[in-house]
Amino acid sequence: MVNQTETKVIYQGDGKTTEFPFSFPYADVSDVHVLVYDVATDKETVLTGDYYVDATKGVVLYPGYAPGTAPATSEQPAALPEGKKLTIYRETPVTQETDLGEKYPLPLLEKMDDKLTMIVQEQTETLARTVTVPKSSDTSPEEIIQTLYDGRDLAVESASLAEKSAADAAACATAAEAAAKEANEGAALASSTLEELSLSAKYLGTRATAYSASKTYTPADVVMLTDGSAWRCIRTSTGEDPRTSGKWVPVTTTTADTFEYDDNGDLMVRASPQVSSYWGLDENEDVYALEG
Structure with a gap:
């Protein structure tokens, strides 16, 4: 009869203890397993060696070995340190291998046990697909x-x-x-x-000439209007007022005398001609006096 529900026992490491008792029942000593849990990383490692289950005394030795199989001390792990836990647990194969024979009602009784085993196997498969916490975790x-x-x-x-x-x-x-x-x-x-x-x-710095509506101008030509403004041609233009045509851009709008006398007292166009209130140029670029 199995009247104990405990299936595992957990011990805190102290760096000295190497013998850990357990009291839960088991079907075979091979069903008793041991793992070490690291509290800092929340990870556990199932041991595959360096421990021994003493069925007679009901203890697990870690590090521990079957009599006569212990390696040199230098090859053995240290005693379980602080910050780590040792968990001893039972993991029984979900099988039913007992054959009660064929005498009535033994086959019926065996079938009942077989059914329970199958139920447990199905539950084990379901649990294997669930999220679980580590055996030694406090979470x-x-x-x-x-x-x-x-x-x-x-x-x-x-x-x-x-x-x-x-x-x-x-x-x-x-x-x-x-x-x-x-x-x-x-x-x-x-x-x-x-x-x-x-x-x-x-x-x-180029000498401007008096604007003539009958003359064709090409880009870079600079002319002076009678109002004293100077304009530079940017597209070929004939007879178009620079002030209203998009083919001209203004250079200066300063007003002053357009003409001056040379050293001989003759009238001439200034080097930088601008407008005059007294003089003008006709279509033949001849100087004439403005009225008024």
Whole structure:
């Protein structure tokens, strides 16, 4: 008869103890197993050697060996240290190998035992597919379940944050692309502006001629209007007022005398001609006096 429900016993290591008693029943001494649990890592290791089950005394020796088989002391593990636990447990094969014979009602009794064994085998298979805590752990199944739920919630939150980070990264990439585009446009504009400044610097020093509506002008030509403004041609133009045509750009709008006298007292166009309140040029570029 088996009237004891205990199937394992756990001992805390102290670095000295090597003999660990147990009292639960077993069908065969090979059904008694030993494992070592590391509290710090929450991991357990099932021992395959270096222990001995003394069935006569009802103890497990660790380190321990069958009489006459102990290796040299230097080859044996140390006594179980603090921070580790030793668990002695029973693991009985789920089989029923007793044959009661064929005399009635022994086959019926054997069939009853066989059925119970099959039920236990089915339960063992089911338990093998469940999440369990280590034999020596102080963690309860409820705590394990809560940890799983917490991990799930954390994973969901992390996934959400990762998705937001990806969206933010995409937005930053878009903004960076837009900034790069603006920078390129700015560089192009700066280059164009430098070109315009260079042309302006080049042509501001060029002698401007009085504008004539009958003359055809080409890019780089500089003319002076009667209002004193100077204009540079940027596209071929004939008879188009520089002030209203898109083929001209202003160079200067300063007003002053367009003509001057040379050293001989003769009237001539200034080196940088501008408008005059007294003189003008006709279509033949001859000087004439303005009325008023």
